[in-house]
Amino acid sequence: MCRLLAYIGTPIIIDKLLYQPKNSLINQSINAREIEEPLNGDGFGLGWYVPEVNYEPVTFVSVYPAWNNRNLRNLAPKIKTECLIAHVRAASVGDVSESNCHPFQYKNLLMMHNGGIENFSAIKRHIRAPLTDELYNWIKGQTDSEHIFAFLLNHLFSNYRTISPESVVHAFEYTFSELKKMMKANGITEPAYLNMVITNGLFVVGTRYVSDPKEDALTLYHSEGSKYVCEDGVCRMLSPEEQDQAVLVVSEKLTDVSKDWKEVPKNHFVIVDQTLNVKLKPIEA
DSSP states (O other), rough: OEEEEEEEEEEEEHHHHHHHSOHHHHHHHHOOSSSSSOOOOOOEEEEETTTTTEEEEEEEESSSOOOOOHHHHGGGGGOOEEEEEEEEOSSSSOOOOOGGGGOOEEEEEEEEEEEEEEETHHHHHHTTTTOHHHHHHHOOOEEEEEEEHHHHHHHHHHHOSSOOHHHHHHHHHHHHHHHHHHHHHTTTTSSOOEEEEEEEEOEEEEEEEEEESSSSOOOEEEEEEEEEEEETEEEEEEOOTTTOOOEEEEEOOOSSSSSGGGGOOTEEEEEOTOOOOOOOOOOOO
């Protein structure tokens, strides 16, 4: 079912997020704690922003397990960024291939997904039908995740002049509502699990969503403070200070420091705006 991590705020060496915490994302690739299947070894991906070089993000994906990738281990202590998203994959829909690894990039936007839609093939054609030629041809992989992202982008670009947290929230609402209609019309009765994160490097919008409100959603947490630090193997979020600020959105708590982590309620958005203010909002779809 995959695991994910998003960070935005005070520039950080990404090793402090990927490797150093007790329950780091790399540890979650081999021994996830908060999901039935602990192994997420069907590839991984990172996306991070270097705005002084280019407004579009850098991406690095691989089909190799994250816990055993020499390139990632070598790069992580040498990359510093204000915004990172990272994902370890347990393949459900789609082959184990680089084109199916998250995050998915469209220009300056990145998206990653934890969850899935059962019998996705029953609605795949319906998701692709309204897409512009550009977005239709942009899809390179087989995953439900990439198709959902394209569908959301199609609505976003058709209806909003600017990309903002608010417009992304509205596009998510439309997308989830339409997906539920497609599922019902095509006999998909199993719930869809849609924990998704979108960022442009300036804001982050995440969802913790299950299409059947009677079912439990997959886990999602957020943490906020001045900066995330790791010293002598101990990682923690520092209390807020005026000059620094940082926010994390994660599938699993990175540490056992319970006060650092707040659960995102089921069927809610977690929205981090450009001032790094965090807001929780119910998903109406």
